[in-house]
Amino acid sequence: MNCRHISRLLSAYIDGELTGVEMLEIRRHLDACRSCNLQYESLRYTKQLLSHLAYAEPRPGLDKRICARLESIEIPAYQKLWGRVFSYVRQRMTPVAAGCAALGAMLVVLVSTATHESDVIAVSDRAVYTTALQLPTQPRAPFGIVPVETRSPQPLVPDTIPVETLETRNSSIFSFASFETP
Amino acid sequence: MELIETAASAALSEDRRIFDELVQRYHKQAYNIAYRMTGNHADAEDLTQEAFIRAFRFFAQYKRELPFDSWLYKIMSNVFVDMLRRRPKAQIRSLDQPIATEDGEAVIEIADDSAGPEEQLMSREMDSRIQAALNSIPEDFRLAVIYADIEGLSYEEIADAMNCSIGTVRSRLHRGRKLLRDRLKYYTAQMQ
Numbered sequence A: 001m002n003c004r005h006i007s008r009l010l011s012a013y014i015d016g017e018l019t020g021v022e023m024l025e026i027r028r029h030l031d032a033c034r035s036c037n038l039q040y041e042s043l044r045y046t047k048q049l050l051s052h053l054a055y056a057e058p059r060p061g062l063d064k065r066i067c068a069r070l071e072s073i074e075i076p077a078y079q080k081l082w083g084r085v086f087s088y089v090r091q092r093m094t095p096v097a098a099g100c101a102a103l104g105a106m107l108v109v110l111v112s113t114a115t116h117e118s119d120v121i122a123v124s125d126r127a128v129y130t131t132a133l134q135l136p137t138q139p140r141a142p143f144g145i146v147p148v149e150t151r152s153p154q155p156l157v158p159d160t161i162p163v164e165t166l167e168t169r170n171s172s173i174f175s176f177a178s179f180e181t182p
Numbered sequence B: 001m002e003l004i005e006t007a008a009s010a011a012l013s014e015d016r017r018i019f020d021e022l023v024q025r026y027h028k029q030a031y032n033i034a035y036r037m038t039g040n041h042a043d044a045e046d047l048t049q050e051a052f053i054r055a056f057r058f059f060a061q062y063k064r065e066l067p068f069d070s071w072l073y074k075i076m077s078n079v080f081v082d083m084l085r086r087r088p089k090a091q092i093r094s095l096d097q098p099i100a101t102e103d104g105e106a107v108i109e110i111a112d113d114s115a116g117p118e119e120q121l122m123s124r125e126m127d128s129r130i131q132a133a134l135n136s137i138p139e140d141f142r143l144a145v146i147y148a149d150i151e152g153l154s155y156e157e158i159a160d161a162m163n164c165s166i167g168t169v170r171s172r173l174h175r176g177r178k179l180l181r182d183r184l185k186y187y188t189a190q191m192q
């Protein structure tokens, strides 16, 4: 490896995030090359500076303030079941089967909620939830074989929700007072 | 259907109890990261609150066998990005005073090479310089650096929190550190 290549790997070297062979090779290079060694030291020191920053303390009672806000959040009961069913399905089935099952279940719920229009479910909430049901993309195992214990799939998280959708929700819950244009 | 709803709301209040405990246990840790991400206390409070509220909304999707903080980091990253999108470009908050330490007024002798930074108390001045440097680098780099160097996460964990590949983490982190080093040259130069 030349100096340019080494210098690109220095951060990963500092973090011990390289293969053993790479680590060894870089260590040898650093022993011999003053310029790379200076770079290494300065990056290592930068990391150290950050790791010794003081712990930022919140204003007292932050936990209470959070919990108080939770009081005003209503999670539709069906959404709750949804999450359970969905995560169960995702753990047990292949992505494709899970997708079909989810689609079927979604239809059932939509039909049943459409019949007695909910007092708790806002229309936008339903839209949000539907968006959140996107399946993470996973490589498909050949011949439908389910890999026994691969790395657990990405948890289904709210990051699939477009901001615009969130903004249409209960504005008292999702307002970022400090960021609103005056 | 009624039966299902009753069962579901019972589970909901049980969730609420569990979640309150999680708030208690993790709010300080979350706040610390939020402060380093945003660079001021008002935004840090907003970010922390919003992250927990979003987590609660989607708590049913949280896999209980995984550490809660990993999941929370992921949500925090998203809430942070959303906050940035909403923020009008012109509006830049002024930096807060650096965090007070017990003898915060003391100026540390960074040039003293008998003691590494491990043994030194970070001065308020230095804290605010580092925070200013953090604020000045692109958010993606900043988040990677915060997760790695302040929270001590592995690249895999950071990739998960930032929803990107390990290769991306590696590059963001390296570029972020290089920018920080250049902006903190005064300090990093003295140790050489």
Ligand SMILES: [Zn+2]
Binding pocket: A002, A003, A006, A029, A033, A034, A035, A036, A037
């Ligand atoms: Zn070299």
